Amino acid sequence: MSGNFRNIVVIGHGAAGLAAALSAAEEARRRGWPIKVTLAEKAAEGEAGGNTRWSPSYMRMATPDRVEPSFVHDMLEATTFQGDETYFARLAKEAPATVRWIASHGIEFIQPTYYLAKGPPRIQPSGGGPTIVKELTRAAKKADVVFRYDCVAQEIAIEDGRVAGLVVAQNGMRETLLADAIVLACGGFQGNGEMMRIHFGEGAETMRLISPGTRFNTGDGIKMAMQLGAELSGDWNGMHAEPIDARSKNSAPVVLVYPYGIVVDKNGHRFFDEGRGLVHETWEWFARDTHFKAPGSIAFAILDSRLLEIADYQRAIRSDVLPVRSDTLAELAKSIGVDADNLALTVAAYNAACLGDPNIFDATRCDGLVAARTLQPPKSNWARAISLPPFLAFPLVGAIAYTFGGLATDDHARVMRNGAPIPGLFAAGEITGHFYAAAPNAVSVLRAFVFGRIAGREAAGDLGVR
């Protein structure tokens, strides 16, 4: 305790940390409890916001006041039934009230157009991640949360078996902040080359980070909690990654039209079924295979002029660089440095296998336009010949957004150890595990909000009643 005050320290300035800090401060004020809330953020003020700041922040809800009835089942299915049903049930239950609460702080929710493929319904905060960070920071400051930037959380101090302080480094000095409770909201370990190599193998440390905010998430919170014996959860070989334009220097220049053509490696060979599912069902493994298996960690989406006829095709291309364009495949191959003879053979074999009626092509759903079974690897949807010049190519690399392996938390956002909560320690957002196999589409920001808010409220409640 400092004076009569108790202290909550929240680590991280993304959706989870901001929601936690704001809800802790509001809960304390509502109950008249003397609790001081501090948010410690590693980045400088102008760069704070982690992944959240760069994210469009699509959120898997049917409308702002409703999740789909199948939400919990869908989450379990996405995690190949390794996920914690109680956790996802709480997420579903609290989502509408959480969105109402966020909206009450000046953030409007809209029903956005997505890329091209439809999939589950989603809502989006108008203005995306930048608006989340700006408006929740404003609200938290108004609620008297103290912000410390350039402040790196390093270690949790424990006294009498519960959280007592947080060791931070700021301006080259180490100090211990008094902390009766801590909320860990400082992201996954994607920005930590060594941890990436340990969990994903050689070469993982060179994977492109999808946004400028991604690099700050270096597994610090996971390591701090592990030192206390925290339980782990999630798939330590799981990551959310997407294919981006290799030439672009922008944040998240994703290219999501590859299902409508073919993808080859630099030798001109196809290496996966581009049409196996909707783009958000194949992007993670495509990005991973490109990085870890394709020679030179690069792939090329090859399309023809029919791409330009797909309604709103630009929605699925967020690169600022135009595709390489050529009137012949041979010239295209030369321009992108792909073996021209092999590319000609690959496209010829692919075209010969495109026997379905091209009129059933529909970019927005799995259209069943499957290539002949003789084609290897198969193409399960959108199999239309590539024959109408100009031919187009996008060089692609896999870029990581976040990792799945993290801390085990219960449905009160408490960090667990040997089946019981560690007194005074909470966590929310990317730092928590819970995801397995594939990222459930459009759930990362939603769960950061929901469990960030729960963590803040629980941390305040825990101190208020002690």
Ligand SMILES: Cc1cc2nc3c(=O)[nH]c(=O)nc-3n(C[C@H](O)[C@H](O)[C@H](O)COP(=O)(O)OP(=O)(O)OC[C@H]3O[C@@H](n4cnc5c(N)ncnc54)[C@H](O)[C@@H]3O)c2cc1C
């Ligand atoms: C380009 C892009 C698009 C995305 N699109 C979507 C989408 O549409 N829908 C969706 O659900 N998800 C999406 N995601 C993922 C989602 O945005 C994130 O997983 C989510 O915002 C994570 O929130 P968070 O608060 O847990 O972490 P972050 O927002 O990453 O915040 C973590 C914070 O902790 C700070 N930090 C790290 N270590 C320390 C330390 N030691 N001390 C102090 N501070 C520290 C970081 O600087 C950062 O500010 C996307 C991500 C990106 C990058």
